[in-house]
Amino acid sequence: QSQLSIRNISKIFKTGDGVKNISLEIAKGEMVTLLGPSGCGKTTVLRSIGGFLEPDSGDILIRGNSILQLPPEKRPTAMVFQSYNLWPHMTVYENLAFGLKIRKYTKADMEREVKAALEMVQLGSAASKHPTQLSGGQQQRVALARALLLKPDVLLLDEPFSALDAKLRMEMREELRDIQMATDMTMVFVTHDQEEALSISDRIVVMHGGQIEQLSTPQDIYDTPQSLFVANFIGRINVLKGVSDGQHITVGGLRLPNPKLELPIGHCIVAVRPEDMYLSEQEEGLTGHIRQVMVLGHYAEVSVNYEEEVLKVFVPRQQAATLHPGQPISLMFSKMNVFPEISVSEADK
Numbered sequence: 001q002s003q004l005s006i007r008n009i010s011k012i013f014k015t016g017d018g019v020k021n022i023s024l025e026i027a028k029g030e031m032v033t034l035l036g037p038s039g040c041g042k043t044t045v046l047r048s049i050g051g052f053l054e055p056d057s058g059d060i061l062i063r064g065n066s067i068l069q070l071p072p073e074k075r076p077t078a079m080v081f082q083s084y085n086l087w088p089h090m091t092v093y094e095n096l097a098f099g100l101k102i103r104k105y106t107k108a109d110m111e112r113e114v115k116a117a118l119e120m121v122q123l124g125s126a127a128s129k130h131p132t133q134l135s136g137g138q139q140q141r142v143a144l145a146r147a148l149l150l151k152p153d154v155l156l157l158d159e160p161f162s163a164l165d166a167k168l169r170m171e172m173r174e175e176l177r178d179i180q181m182a183t184d185m186t187m188v189f190v191t192h193d194q195e196e197a198l199s200i201s202d203r204i205v206v207m208h209g210g211q212i213e214q215l216s217t218p219q220d221i222y223d224t225p226q227s228l229f230v231a232n233f234i235g236r237i238n239v240l241k242g243v244s245d246g247q248h249i250t251v252g253g254l255r256l257p258n259p260k261l262e263l264p265i266g267h268c269i270v271a272v273r274p275e276d277m278y279l280s281e282q283e284e285g286l287t288g289h290i291r292q293v294m295v296l297g298h299y300a301e302v303s304v305n306y307e308e309e310v311l312k313v314f315v316p317r318q319q320a321a322t323l324h325p326g327q328p329i330s331l332m333f334s335k336m337n338v339f340p341e342i343s344v345s346e347a348d349k
């Protein structure tokens with residue numbers, strides 16, 4: 001039995017925007033991320049689970065029971081927002097204890113639970129402080145602790161780290177993953193940041209225009225995007241024109257086995273990640289000229305003029321030192337994804 005079942009929910013606002021036919025089964029202890037560009041409907045799905053928004057149709061169940069009739073505070077869910085929503089006039093302890101007071105915890109139980117939750121988010125000594133005395137990252141830790149100590153069946157997190165700087169964001173995602181594994185808590189995490197999604201999720205739901213575009217593991221989404229939209233949105237990708245004769249795909253001077261035999265014969269789109277391309281002195285690949293070499297720490301991003309396109313290739317730093325703009329070069333690759341030609345216009349819409 002799923003911990004959380006979302007069954008065919010739709011919510012269309014007066015403007016015509018919203019989400020359509022979202023279905024999703026999440027297992028106990030799973031971390032599932034809703035990923036997609038701004039406006040694709042992530043928050044709408046999350047608020048529907050939390051009870052802050054009523055879907056037009058469909059059902060939402062937690063451990064087999066429909067929760068749609070329950071107000072937010074009666075649902076076995078808790079939510080963490082991008083803005084921390086702490087009460088500024090209360091201490092950290094009071095912010096955390098508030099929810100437990102409503103649940104009629106004894107003073108001793110309350111103190112024990114609050115202490116444990118604060119320790120879990122590495123804020124053991126902050127109980128008597130006021131939120132304004134804490135940094136943004138610390139305030140978000142308090143908000144997380146406040147949600148955790150309610151021990152919800154499903155914890156909902158809506159872009160919780162988006163207001164934090166890049167380094168802190170990375171630390172927080174590691175900490176959240178640690179907490180999630182230690183507590184076996186089921187989490188639905190919303191983000192528009194593909195790197196964040198790839199790094200913390202058991203599974204990712206890629207959303208686009210109010211619908212689910214792909215639902216799979218991070219690895220699978222990255223390696224085998226099912227559409228050009230997903231390929232473009234997650235990671236970096238070079239998009240090329242190819243021709244399929246069925247068994248093989250021809251791109252420039254390259255002829256490669258067709259990884260998708262159901263693809264119609266004729267023109268197609270070939271998508272190759274920069275780390276799957278390499279430079280060759282031989283002329284059998286895609287021949288072009290080096291446009292620019294940008295060293296980015298341990299590797300370099302090389303842009304290559306190829307026909308009308310600018311292609312990106314990642315190369316080791318040592319190799320980058322031997323390259324210069326204008327140099328003729330040949331690009332090779334063996335790993336690619338292919339899509340029917342039509343998906344270009346679909347990806348544009």
Ligand code: ADP
Nearest residue numbers: 013015017018037038039040041042043044045
């Ligand atoms: P995301 O969280 O992925 O950025 P949202 O779920 O917030 O997207 O919004 C999805 C779409 O629905 C957007 O086009 C947004 O403008 C619209 N929308 C969200 N909430 C409302 C609302 N309360 N009234 C009208 N339109 C809304």
Ligand code: MG
Nearest residue numbers: 042043044158
């Ligand atoms: Mg949102």
